[in-house]
Amino acid sequence: MCGIVGYIGKRDAAPLLLEGLQRLEYRGYDSAGIAVGGRPGALRSVKSKGRVRELQAKLPKRFAGTTGIAHTRWATHGAPNDENAHPHLDGEGKVAVVHNGIIDNAPELRARLTAEGVLLASETDSEVLAHLIGRSTAETLEERVRGALRLVEGTYGIAVLHSDFPDRIVVARNGSPVVLGIADKEMFVSSDVAALVSHTRQVVTLGDGEMATVQAGDYRTYTTEGDRTSAAPTTVEWEPESYDMGGHDTYMHKEISEQAEAVDRVLRGRIDDRFATVRLGGLSLDAREARGVRRVKILGCGSAYYSGQIGAQLIEELARVPADAEPASEFRYRNAVVDPDTLYIAVSQSGETYDTLAAVQELKRKGARVLGVVNVVGSAIARETDGGIYVHAGPEVCVVSTKCFTNTAVAFALFALHLGRIRDLSVADGRRILAGLRRLPEQIAEVLRGEREIAAIAADYADARSMMFVGRVRGYPVAREAAQKLKEVSYIHAEAYPASELKHGPLALIEPEVPTVAIVPDDDLLEKNRATLEEIKARKGRILAVAHQEQERADHTILVPRNEVELDPILMGIPLQLLAYHTALALGRDIDKPRNLAKSVTVE
Known part of the structure; x- marks a missing residue:
């Protein structure tokens, strides 16, 4: 979850970081923030609840810096607000940290820092990292980060800036992805190659327990114990246009x-x-x-x-x-x-x-x-x-x-x-x-050529307060995936059951306001599935069938071409994706960014 972007080079960092955040917003979109540096002195940071565009609107006109890190968040600890957004700073404003993952022992670390007089500005687990690094007296930034990570239990992908070390970004990974992008006299950092491919296709993916120091012209990788590693670059196969x-x-x-x-x-x-x-x-x-x-x-x-x-x-x-x-x-x-x-x-x-x-x-x-x-x-x-x-x-x-x-x-x-x-x-x-x-x-x-008809059917079912999805054997996982899709994008409650289980309890829920989507392939269970449709109609339930032929007892039928019976489930899921999409569209949902969800679940 969450998206990390970092840049170090000769260009102004902020526009590059914002572009990267927009490409990573599918990984988290309840708040966002950015910190820039590049010369000795305090870092500059701006954070905002909401989408990346709201962060962009808050940035001052003069927000220059050739080194920076940024983050778009999916909340785990603390409500989505400005204070809980990343980057998190230490008490002196010299250290900025962005973090993906969960620090399991954060309550103990917060209590320890509070007892030592540290004022914590957020409810997050991540903030402790900034203070631990900031309070270290080790000679190098790498040693300060390693010392902090030795105190941490949990998962992390982090990027760290320190105003006393303006020529570098230090990153580390344990259970949450970190990728380096190698360009000409500039380097990028991200949690996902999506933020990198418009600038470079040469990437280095860190392994668990691995760290890296990233400078404008080079990088080096090593373990959290300090032993050098030899992480080699690979070429990303996807083109930048793939993300448009x-x-x-x-x-x-x-x-x-x-x-x-x-x-x-x-x-x-x-x-x-x-x-x-x-x-x-x-x-x-x-x-x-x-x-x-x-x-x-x-x-x-x-x-x-x-x-x-x-x-x-x-x-x-x-x-x-x-x-x-x-x-x-x-x-x-x-x-x-x-x-x-x-x-x-x-x-x-x-x-x-x-x-x-x-x-x-x-x-x-x-x-x-x-x-x-x-x-x-x-x-x-x-x-x-x-x-x-x-x-x-x-x-x-x-x-x-x-x-x-x-x-x-x-x-x-x-x-x-x-x-x-x-x-x-x-x-x-x-x-x-x-x-x-x-x-x-x-x-x-x-x-897919039948999308218009499916859109019309979706509009007819968009008023449902709940929907049932049923299928037998090969059709049951299709029903489960279809129910998940509808829930995710339309927010209509949906449940999937094996069709044979309907009479063992769920049939009590059938009524006109709770339509049923039935997976009805032409296989050896066709007549059994038709019997299920009869049970539903006897209780005045509305039925949408996904089938190879028109189903007499269904109110609507979406026809799907026949393949081999073993492969039919692959085809029968396609129209149900369109059903979920057009139901959500009819309800005015934010389809690409459904509430409470994010892509790539890298936390427990």
Whole structure:
């Protein structure tokens, strides 16, 4: 969560920092702040509750400085207000700190500082870092930061300015991303490459327990104990234009509309027609090891978890290996039995989701084999896992996930086919699934061409006080993801249930004011699903069906083209993204920045 930007060079820092904050606002947008320096003397800082534009309006006309750090916040400790916004300063105004993460022992550190006469200006956990660094008498800024971090328990990605050391920014990472951008005689710092790509595509990603000193012409990396490390630059694959809105009114609409091309990318170069399978070179899992897998456990949070449910279904159907998905946020706390014959798969769009990363680290500690399914090359989960699949969805700026969810589901289809063909899936079935995968991009485009009709349906349901989503087997994770999307962007309460569970309690909620969205594919459960529609209509419930053919008992039906039954869930989720989008649009919601949420959840 939250966004960090830093700059050091010869240019005026403030405009560059504000530009970076605007690109990172999807990571947090309840307050923002900036601090600049570049020559000996007190730092200058401005902070504001609200969006980056409100911070920009508060900046004085003369706010020069060639070194600076800035932050856009998603609140964890303390209300969104000017005082709790970052950067935080020490008592003398010499130290400025921006921080992502959570300091677990902040109450004890605050009490200690207060007892020593320090006046704390905010309610945040982050402010203690500025005072700890400011009160240090160590000779170098690096030693002062290291000394403060030795007192801290928790997670952090930080950037530090000190007016006595105007030629540098010191950064550190433990559980929250920090990236350096290398340009010509200037350097950038960020929590996300989105803030860097318009200036450089050469980046260095810090690992946990790593720090860096950033100066205009160079950088050096080292551990929090002071030992030098050799973090090498890599090239970012995404172009700056990928982060622009591209003529759309919102990023969410842009990213929904990009899904045909995104799915084509995740398939490109991976299909192996000769053996009716796919090539997944990043797995680091040979055929003998794959045949030794007795179970697959998929871990993710939110939409990543729901895509994992689709993946588990695909793995069981195509590879005939028992598979299930579980929220990583629960798995990491429950002292799970780690089986050496189980293959674990961690799913995260950002590759930095803290709960999922912590689950990966616990699994690795216990000797498990863990693969990653992520979108961001070089992210923490990509580095921590034994291998994996990049989903190649491209940058996703809207807080809610659409194209990355779809590409992740396709990536699981590729993995399931790969595993199935190593085991017992026939050549004929392999070719059938490959043909279905190849049809997906054009079928997604066909669904998107029906947007106008879906928008009209959304307007009809925007007055609902609550909505029910139901689906059986393959349709259930589709229903769960669709309910999540509607909640996130429209703020309409929505719940998802297996269709067979409706009669075991939730049916009590059915009434005209609580419509039901039913996933009704043409599979072997079609008649069972139609019976569910009858139960709902008998209680005067309104029904919106997502189906392959018109459903007589539904008030509205959104038609989706048929694919192979195993791949149908991927297509059936697309119109429900548009339903959520147009419902939120009809209600006047801030679609790209839904309340209380932010992208890339790097806190517990």
